[in-house]
Amino acid sequence: MRNLTSPPKLVIFDCDGVVVDSEPLTLNLLCEDLASHGLSLSLPEVIDLAVGGTIGGIGVQAKAMGAAILDDWADQFYEKMFAVLGQSVELIPGIEAVLDALDHQGIPFAIGSNGSHRKMGITLGRCGVAERFAGRAFSPEDVANPKPAPDVYLLAASKIEIAPGDCVVIEDSVAGARAGVAAGMVVMGFTHDTPAAKFAGITDMLFDDMADLPALLGLNAQ
Structure with a gap:
């Protein structure tokens, strides 16, 4: 298990249950x-x-x-x-403030989802954040294998030209968390709807409130 010592260079969010409350x-x-x-x-x-x-x-x-x-x-x-x-569908409470904090410090963010592009278009569009992820929302349609394979997370890092070890994944599912680990990324488990015990031995840290995420990412340290 690893702890962040500085803000990451890229944050990759799962979509359902992390960005949108679907x-x-x-x-x-x-x-x-x-x-x-x-x-x-x-x-x-x-x-x-x-x-x-x-x-x-x-x-x-x-x-x-x-x-x-x-x-x-x-x-x-x-x-x-x-x-x-x-x-x-609505946004997960607090996620827009997280995106604002990342923008403020110039840290790029992306989505790596097991959902289709059509689904993300519907949910992100309804919630008014589609433009914030334009060109940076990746699905199993873009890769050979869905989560728990690391493909979608590795693709996001490659497209944005950030090394996997400099990325943080935000996940609410065990399959997604395993995908992030397999990609060699720091993985943070969001326990708002997922029992913390399900992430035991997988994630690097846990949190249950998006309001806590900027500080956990070290965004307030600069």
Whole structure:
């Protein structure tokens, strides 16, 4: 486990649950949808199944667990999810102040998500921050493998020309945290909706309030 001794040269945020508060909306919809397909799971069970994964991967697992879903299930679920997010999603409280603090000190930031570009366009657009991540929002569509593979984080660092060891990843999922570790980056676990115990032995530090992040990143030290 490593501690920051100075501000990072690049901060890479996961999108869902870190920048936009999309997880509760998506998880509740997923719980209802799987139940309608014959797989009744509690919300905690759906969280374990889904957080940090891809919709396609969730469909494969759900089918293996007995859900009566067809090959086009993921496409149908995406359309339902996009409609809900486009109407209701909001920013994670405090994230804009974090972005402002990074801008103030000239530290670039990016997104490395397991969500699609279309999904990020909807959520970031509705929340009014799409322009802040223009050209710096990366998805599994851009790489060979989704998280927990490090591909999307390594791509972000490469595009912005920052060495992985000088990057910090902000994650709310175990899969994403493992991706950041595999990329050789400092990983900070956001525990606002994720139990801290899930990050045990993986992340370099934990926090549960975005208001604390600028100080943890050393942005107030300069």
